Amino acid sequence: MALTEIVFFSIFLMFTLQPSTSVEVCPVLCGTQLIRFPFRLNTQSGRCGYPRLDLSCKNEAHAILTLPFSGGFTVVNIDYTFQNIWIEDPDSCAPRRILQGLNLAGTPFDLLEPRSYTFFNCSSASSTVPKLAEAKLISCLSGKDFSVVAIPTERLDLPASLSTSCSEMAKVLLPLSLSDWSDPGDGFILTWNEPDCKLCESRAGTCMFKNDTGTDVGCSGGFNDVNKDENWVYVITEAIFNLLLRSPSIN
Ligand SMILES: *[C@@H]1O[C@H](CO)[C@@H](O)[C@H](O)[C@H]1NC(C)=O
Ligand SMILES: *[C@@H]1O[C@H](CO)[C@@H](O)[C@H](O)[C@H]1NC(C)=O
Numbered sequence: 444m445a446l447t448e449i450v451f452f453s454i455f456l457m458f459t460l461q462p463s464t465s466v467e468v469c470p471v472l473c474g475t476q477l478i479r480f481p482f483r484l485n486t487q488s489g490r491c492g493y494p495r496l497d498l499s500c501k502n503e504a505h506a507i508l509t510l511p512f513s514g515g516f517t518v519v520n521i522d523y524t525f526q527n528i529w530i531e532d533p534d535s536c537a538p539r540r541i542l543q544g545l546n547l548a549g550t551p552f553d554l555l556e557p558r559s560y561t562f563f564n565c566s567s568a569s570s571t572v573p574k575l576a577e578a579k580l581i582s583c584l585s586g587k588d589f590s591v592v593a594i595p596t597e598r599l600d601l602p603a604s605l606s607t608s609c610s611e612m613a614k615v616l617l618p619l620s621l622s623d624w625s626d627p628g629d630g631f632i633l634t635w636n637e638p639d640c641k642l643c644e645s646r647a648g649t650c651m652f653k654n655d656t657g658t659d660v661g662c663s664g665g666f667n668d669v670n671k672d673e674n675w676v677y678v679i680t681e682a683i684f685n686l687l688l689r690s691p692s693i694n
Pocket of ligand 2: 653654655656657658659
């Protein structure tokens with residue numbers, strides 16, 4: 444092959460191995476929430492998002508994440524870089540939804556930093572519930588003459604008085620919430636691992652499907668080309684260009 448042919452072939456390779464331009468990314472707003480790959484709205488093409496990461500948009504104002512076994516939650520924020528999604532119960536009582544059994548089977552989600560809590564129903568007004576450092580009053584589950592509190596299970600060795608006026612309701616894993624459960628009605632955070640766009644997002648790249656049919660995900664643009672499959676083409680092309688620029692035989 445003549446050098447010029449090598450150059451043209453390299454340029455050809457460079458363009459054909461770029462992520463296909465017909466791959467969709469389709470960012471869209473629902474209220475103020477930007478929804479983009481790997482999420483999509485269920486009204487968009489299936490190729491706008493990764494499988495099982497579809498949201499709906501209620502009244503053009505609130506994005507809703509529907510878990511197959513646990514129902515709908517309002518999306519408060521999506522952190523695309525750390526791959527967290529902050530969700531709330533539309534009725535403002537996330538602990539109730541978790542006590543009903545938060546089932547993440549068949550979803551790509553996990554609880555973020557789960558911690559075991561034991562829930563108690565205490566037959567007293569909230570003002571008289573034993574003050575334990577880490578006990579959280581669940582106001583949305585409490586009534587006039589009873590209070591529901593959640594206590595980290597590993598701290599249960601402490602309270603002698605608790606067992607007398609309180610009955611154990613359940614032991615559940617609670618995920619971290621943004622407010623660290625200072626007001627536990629507020630919602631909580633789930634995380635997802637697949638697809639892994641963290642590196643791409645942190646380099647301000649665009650995470651997208653590599654082609655029109657598969658589910659392999661690549662990264663386009665950003666500070667650094669992080670797509671290793673394509674890097675070698677650039678390395679070779681660059682080497683050839685450098686060689687040619689220094690070569691006296693090119694005219
Ligand atoms: C807590 O106990 C009271 C009776 O002591 C009951 O009426 C109430 O429904 C219970 N609350 C929960 C959330 O189980
Ligand atoms: C698209 O990518 C998948 C892998 O995700 C691969 O199996 C398939 O052959 C590719 N299709 C085309 C048309 O390149």
